[in-house]
Amino acid sequence: MDEAxxxxxxxxxxxDMGGAAMIANIILGEELGLYKAMADSQxxxxxxxxxxxxxxxxxVREWLSAHAASGYMEHRDGEFRLPEEQAMALxxxxxxxxxxxxxxxxxxxxxxKDKLVRAMRGDGALAWGxxxxxMFSGTERFFRPGYRGHLVAxxxxxxxxxxxxxxxxAKVADVGCGHGASTxxxxxxxxxxxxxxxxxxxxxxxxxxxxxxxxxxxxxxRFAKYSAKDxxxxxxxxxxxxxCLHDMGDPVGAAQHAYQSLKPDGSVLLVEPxxxxxxxxxxxxxxxxFYAASTFIxxxxxxxxxxxxxxxxxxxxxxxxxxxxxxxxxQFRRATETPFNxxxxxxx
Ligand SMILES: C[S@@+](CC[C@H](N)C(=O)[O-])C[C@H]1O[C@@H](n2cnc3c(N)ncnc32)[C@H](O)[C@@H]1O
Numbered sequence: 001m002d003e004a005x006x007x008x009x010x011x012x013x014x015x016d017m018g019g020a021a022m023i024a025n026i027i028l029g030e031e032l033g034l035y036k037a038m039a040d041s042q043x044x045x046x047x048x049x050x051x052x053x054x055x056x057x058x059x060v061r062e063w064l065s066a067h068a069a070s071g072y073m074e075h076r077d078g079e080f081r082l083p084e085e086q087a088m089a090l091x092x093x094x095x096x097x098x099x100x101x102x103x104x105x106x107x108x109x110x111x112x113k114d115k116l117v118r119a120m121r122g123d124g125a126l127a128w129g130x131x132x133x134x135m136f137s138g139t140e141r142f143f144r145p146g147y148r149g150h151l152v153a154x155x156x157x158x159x160x161x162x163x164x165x166x167x168x169x170a171k172v173a174d175v176g177c178g179h180g181a182s183t184x185x186x187x188x189x190x191x192x193x194x195x196x197x198x199x200x201x202x203x204x205x206x207x208x209x210x211x212x213x214x215x216x217x218x219x220x221x222r223f224a225k226y227s228a229k230d231x232x233x234x235x236x237x238x239x240x241x242x243x244c245l246h247d248m249g250d251p252v253g254a255a256q257h258a259y260q261s262l263k264p265d266g267s268v269l270l271v272e273p274x275x276x277x278x279x280x281x282x283x284x285x286x287x288x289x290f291y292a293a294s295t296f297i298x299x300x301x302x303x304x305x306x307x308x309x310x311x312x313x314x315x316x317x318x319x320x321x322x323x324x325x326x327x328x329x330x331q332f333r334r335a336t337e338t339p340f341n342x343x344x345x346x347x348x
Contacts, residue, residue: 026103039091043079096149101141108135109296125304129201140179147182152189155343158335166190170237176244180208187221197223198231228254240269246315247298249305255327268346277316
């Protein structure tokens with residue numbers, strides 16, 4: 001036994017446990033409006049923050065101290081300050097790096113622990129709709145900032161000829177659309193196009209229709225409950241999958257259905273979690289987060305469906321290419337990428 005190695009590992013575990021405890025504190029701070037009350041990055045005492053937010057001053061001091069010890073806030077002479085950079089991540093909901101939704105997704109893993117114990121001891125299946133309800137709202141809020149930041153500005157322009165079609169008026173399917181964050185963002189940017197979001201989870205479709213109304217696009221963005229293999233029509237210019245293809249039991253079947261549903265010159269936009277092709281190449285903070293989430297969410301969801309391919313959230317470009325080649329597509333390429341996403345294009 002190497003004591004130095006043991007100490008190193010214990011240090012890592014203490015850091016991780018602190019991180020896990022801070023996730024709960026992030027959710028608390030968001031719900032209570034504590035971060036928003038500090039969004040101006042001015043120093044504040046616990047008492048002043050407590051009175052501004054209607055919270056208990058002693059508990060607010062403890063919460064602030066945890067943030068200072070975590071490096072999330074600065075502390076000087078009894079006053080705490082949320083720096084501008086941290087405010088972007090924790091206080092400003094419209095910022096492209098807002099993380100509160102991600103914290104809620106992590107919380108869902110803890111809520112669902114008993115379901116995972118059963119799945120692990122059984123057939124591995126846990127369907128999307130059987131998660132704690134905070135999984136659905138958390139996912140929407142986790143992904144939306146990235147879609148707002150990149151989808152219209154970078155991802156669609158990285159596809160061949162797609163933006164011109166969208167400007168002129170195209171027909172678009174957003175498959176596995178969840179609460180429709182991506183669909184609404186595209187519909188807001190391209191008023192002449194028509195968007196339809198499909199998802200097999202009925203409660204998500206209800207929320208998505210509500211989001212289209214709130215976003216002022218219900219005339220051109222509608223949502224309907226269909227699986228990825230049975231939605232109607234065969235004249236789409238663009239079929240999109242946002243962070244969902246690897247969750248499906250039969251991604252090859254889904255891609256075959258897309259092949260039949262696209263116009264001859266149509267395109268597929270496949271947005272997937274960033275991953276390299278091999279486990280050894282994914283030993284990164286992002287790989288760690290996605291493998292851990294995929295154990296609870298993506299892989300059991302795939303195993304709950306027919307075929308149960310179980311790609312997992314770290315499938316990587318090569319395996320995703322194989323899916324589309326098996327489905328009959330002839331062109332497949334990486335259009336662009338971010339630290340969190342691969343943006344892939346498939347054409348007939
Ligand atoms: C991680 S969520 C992503 C949701 C949404 N695209 C987003 O980016 O916010 C995965 C979604 O895929 C949907 N899904 C999984 N399997 C499906 C299938 N076979 N057919 C249609 N939707 C499916 C789930 O219901 C869920 O809404």
